[in-house]
Amino acid sequence: MRGVLDVPEALVPVQGLIADALVRVESVFDEHLRAELPPVDQLCAHVERYRGKMLRPILVLLGAISAAPEAPELFASGREDELVTDELIRLAAVCEMVHMATLVHDDVLDDAELRRRGATLNHLRGNEAAVILGDYLIAGAYHLCATIGRLDLSERIGRVSMDLCAGELLQLHHRGDLSLDEPTYFEIVRRKTGTLIGVSCELGASLVNAPPETASALYQTGLRLGVAFQIRDDLLDLTGDEQRVGKSVRKDLEKGKLTLPLVHHLGACEPISRGRSLELIEGGAGGVSEADERELLGRLTETGSVTYTEATARALVNEAQQQIATLPPTPARALLDALAQAVVDRAL
Amino acid sequence: MRGVLDVPEALVPVQGLIADALVRVESVFDEHLRAELPPVDQLCAHVERYRGKMLRPILVLLGAISAAPEAPELFASGREDELVTDELIRLAAVCEMVHMATLVHDDVLDDAELRRRGATLNHLRGNEAAVILGDYLIAGAYHLCATIGRLDLSERIGRVSMDLCAGELLQLHHRGDLSLDEPTYFEIVRRKTGTLIGVSCELGASLVNAPPETASALYQTGLRLGVAFQIRDDLLDLTGDEQRVGKSVRKDLEKGKLTLPLVHHLGACEPISRGRSLELIEGGAGGVSEADERELLGRLTETGSVTYTEATARALVNEAQQQIATLPPTPARALLDALAQAVVDRAL
Numbered sequence: 001m002r003g004v005l006d007v008p009e010a011l012v013p014v015q016g017l018i019a020d021a022l023v024r025v026e027s028v029f030d031e032h033l034r035a036e037l038p039p040v041d042q043l044c045a046h047v048e049r050y051r052g053k054m055l056r057p058i059l060v061l062l063g064a065i066s067a068a069p070e071a072p073e074l075f076a077s078g079r080e081d082e083l084v085t086d087e088l089i090r091l092a093a094v095c096e097m098v099h100m101a102t103l104v105h106d107d108v109l110d111d112a113e114l115r116r117r118g119a120t121l122n123h124l125r126g127n128e129a130a131v132i133l134g135d136y137l138i139a140g141a142y143h144l145c146a147t148i149g150r151l152d153l154s155e156r157i158g159r160v161s162m163d164l165c166a167g168e169l170l171q172l173h174h175r176g177d178l179s180l181d182e183p184t185y186f187e188i189v190r191r192k193t194g195t196l197i198g199v200s201c202e203l204g205a206s207l208v209n210a211p212p213e214t215a216s217a218l219y220q221t222g223l224r225l226g227v228a229f230q231i232r233d234d235l236l237d238l239t240g241d242e243q244r245v246g247k248s249v250r251k252d253l254e255k256g257k258l259t260l261p262l263v264h265h266l267g268a269c270e271p272i273s274r275g276r277s278l279e280l281i282e283g284g285a286g287g288v289s290e291a292d293e294r295e296l297l298g299r300l301t302e303t304g305s306v307t308y309t310e311a312t313a314r315a316l317v318n319e320a321q322q323q324i325a326t327l328p329p330t331p332a333r334a335l336l337d338a339l340a341q342a343v344v345d346r347a348l
Numbered sequence: 349m350r351g352v353l354d355v356p357e358a359l360v361p362v363q364g365l366i367a368d369a370l371v372r373v374e375s376v377f378d379e380h381l382r383a384e385l386p387p388v389d390q391l392c393a394h395v396e397r398y399r400g401k402m403l404r405p406i407l408v409l410l411g412a413i414s415a416a417p418e419a420p421e422l423f424a425s426g427r428e429d430e431l432v433t434d435e436l437i438r439l440a441a442v443c444e445m446v447h448m449a450t451l452v453h454d455d456v457l458d459d460a461e462l463r464r465r466g467a468t469l470n471h472l473r474g475n476e477a478a479v480i481l482g483d484y485l486i487a488g489a490y491h492l493c494a495t496i497g498r499l500d501l502s503e504r505i506g507r508v509s510m511d512l513c514a515g516e517l518l519q520l521h522h523r524g525d526l527s528l529d530e531p532t533y534f535e536i537v538r539r540k541t542g543t544l545i546g547v548s549c550e551l552g553a554s555l556v557n558a559p560p561e562t563a564s565a566l567y568q569t570g571l572r573l574g575v576a577f578q579i580r581d582d583l584l585d586l587t588g589d590e591q592r593v594g595k596s597v598r599k600d601l602e603k604g605k606l607t608l609p610l611v612h613h614l615g616a617c618e619p620i621s622r623g624r625s626l627e628l629i630e631g632g633a634g635g636v637s638e639a640d641e642r643e644l645l646g647r648l649t650e651t652g653s654v655t656y657t658e659a660t661a662r663a664l665v666n667e668a669q670q671q672i673a674t675l676p677p678t679p680a681r682a683l684l685d686a687l688a689q690a691v692v693d694r695a696l
Contacts (some may be wrong), residue, residue, distance in 0.1 A: 158491025
């Protein structure tokens, strides 16, 4: 997406429609945060540099465009740009703003120094500025949402933000908990990442007054994509390379966060071998040596935990694609399907 | 208030009405945050212990009760409890939740250990839990606000939260700035404290569909009370005693925050004496010795800065009382006036 996704010829126009819409989303995002107070504007300018894949705004847009009752007709007559209203652009900016607020606060919690190949705000300007700026972003999101003129959207955005924080608190509570089980891991990930991505898909559909079953199918799609995305992210933190990933890695081990590959590994390995794995994981809290890293990855591979994790993400994406298949057949639906596939292929 | 305020006989019934309403506000506050996740609920239970004067909910209630077009008639016929609707209770809880979120994050920013005579959340459970819990509270506030069913309230609450954060960012930007001037000090205080208290008064009136000029008079009332309140708080941080105040003191000096008495003092003192004052203020960043504290207070008294600060707060309260006098004459108006007076008398 944003030119990154390699789509078939037939999807080029709808991809262009989304790309144009994203430019508008960015302007609304930036303008809404402008405060005419130089110190505030300088910090907001820094956040603009964090801008990444814009997954949530893309999903808001695709949710609306693929679910609008008049979409098939508008696509057939080449008038699909009428689907991209000012309200839709604002809603897309709202979801990105909520996400950006969590990124800024997450980096404070994680003591992260690197985000999207640049220094994090907390690293550059201190934790205090980062905490307040995160608050400013979330306030901006709610304010912008209220200007759309639909109370149901404001309620849903408030609700999903509560869920998101509850997920983070649950994760914090289980920090250093080496007996974390899969259901709890999924509960955390569903809340902290899944629900906002689900709601992004769903609210696009709600805004265009799609039938409730379509909005619900889109929520289920986003929820699964979100969880798959987080699982992939957790795997990258463990196996990825900082330069390639573009943000701090090995943070999960350092912070005592057990992720799916580790949870699976500890459940699957022989009792006799488990002690050494626990030792390596616990040792990670003080920073992981390269030798320990290699040994741990070797152990994860032995129990098939990396493969298991990848398969879990793939299964979730498959479920998402089954939901997508229930939507009306438009180019927007096809693009949504391609996007889901990209999560599996790591092309996104 | 809450039985603390010594009111004339005639105001006892309306004070009772507010006291009963506050019990309902507390229940809504607590119930709305319940997550059915034990780690989340435990943290929320801690926040319930922070509960203080409930100034913002009281002002929401008094704003509504004193501005409702039907209030004089209902008071005359002893049916004033009909003014306290479920929506009003929820709105009062919303304003308290926004405030509580800022307290939790402020304590993180200030490294404060004491709040309302108990250990702060950050001190007890770490900065991370405090940052996320603050986010959870603010999300809860927006969600609860959306359930009231009035978009104008959601928009106003979003807007005032942005203002509040902008004030905090401005304050952070001027940390350690020994040339801070009065207009900037007032800009900071107006945004970070004044606007939410103003909006608390105003939204109560908006909810009951009071005429716009009444809602506006109430906003102006709250804004001035809020600024006066903050000035008094800043003075207490400088001159107060930790045991009596019930929260950490001398934090402003330690954090390089110049407050009104200091701003006035530096502007008013003789050039020859200014250097020593700057030395004492800058020295405060490393913790203030008792001798330095005494010397600084002596210098503030010499330039009349404590008197000036108190007079400034008193003048703001007078302005607020002039606004209050424009409201319809009901017992609620009289109680609002008594509350304003209590800010001056430090009875609140």
